Amino acid sequence: MRATLSGLILLLLLLMFAPPLRADGISVSQSIDRTSVAFEDSIRFEIVLNWNGPPSAYLLGQPLSPQISGLRVHGFSSSITSAGEGGAEVTTKAYRYTLVPNTSGVGRIEPVSISYVTWPDSIPGELVTEAMTVNVAPPRPAELEHGSSVAWIVAVVVIAALVTAGVVVRRARTKRPVEPVRTALQVFLDGLVDIRKEAGNDLKQFQTCLYRIMSEFLSAKYSINVNSLSDDELQEALGKTDMNQEVKAKVAGYLLMARRDKFRPVSAAPGDTIRLETEIRDLFEKI
Numbered sequence: 631m632r633a634t635l636s637g638l639i640l641l642l643l644l645l646m647f648a649p650p651l652r653a654d655g656i657s658v659s660q661s662i663d664r665t666s667v668a669f670e671d672s673i674r675f676e677i678v679l680n681w682n683g684p685p686s687a688y689l690l691g692q693p694l695s696p697q698i699s700g701l702r703v704h705g706f707s708s709s710i711t712s713a714g715e716g717g718a719e720v721t722t723k724a725y726r727y728t729l730v731p732n733t734s735g736v737g738r739i740e741p742v743s744i745s746y747v748t749w750p751d752s753i754p755g756e757l758v759t760e761a762m763t764v765n766v767a768p769p770r771p772a773e774l775e776h777g778s779s780v781a782w783i784v785a786v787v788v789i790a791a792l793v794t795a796g797v798v799v800r801r802a803r804t805k806r807p808v809e810p811v812r813t814a815l816q817v818f819l820d821g822l823v824d825i826r827k828e829a830g831n832d833l834k835q836f837q838t839c840l841y842r843i844m845s846e847f848l849s850a851k852y853s854i855n856v857n858s859l860s861d862d863e864l865q866e867a868l869g870k871t872d873m874n875q876e877v878k879a880k881v882a883g884y885l886l887m888a889r890r891d892k893f894r895p896v897s898a899a900p901g902d903t904i905r906l907e908t909e910i911r912d913l914f915e916k917i
Contacts, residue, residue, distance in 0.1 A: 738761065837887070
């Protein structure tokens, strides 16, 4: 009896002094607008995330990449909205895909894994959707034209239109300036501007995005898979690049600091993100 009473008192103390959660949890739902579709038609596939809290309560991972067989992605859009204020705020993140058939039969949408990190607790998690199937009808047979004269007239008009369109397109292409291919460094520097604008004075968000674009740069320029390497292995891989020793050391320092800041509380003074972005830009312009 005394042990039971002691256990109840301990439970009450834990409940009284437990820290409040910034969000009450995250959930995922999915839907398609039809389960049977004509070969010439399309379907809409949607994944929706909901959580109680502001948009910043969860940091979502890489863009979703649904694995689909018998269908292909023809269009994509996403949106994030929130309603309410304070403790009653609810956020909805939606991913919308337009899918068109590749072949008749059964099209399949495989389960989609969605990685996220809670903020500011930096607790990683993952949601997984369920597999879905769509029945695709066989292609409709081409309709036959009646009357040889009508068929010839239509054929001549179509051929003339195609030839005219081809000439117009060719002329337009010859006049259109060719856009230069951006290097991995140019892509990184442009991304640096974008993440500073998005993060504002939020240093943790800036560091999270910095880790991503630095990883993409090292993968594109030096074929280094940052996410699969430990801190020591990463420094060893950077040591084999053609960067000078000072630049290698600084790149490793910024990258490892960003990796740690993703999963721990970060405090910053006003202007820290601007200062950090300027330092990193000056460094990478020397590469």
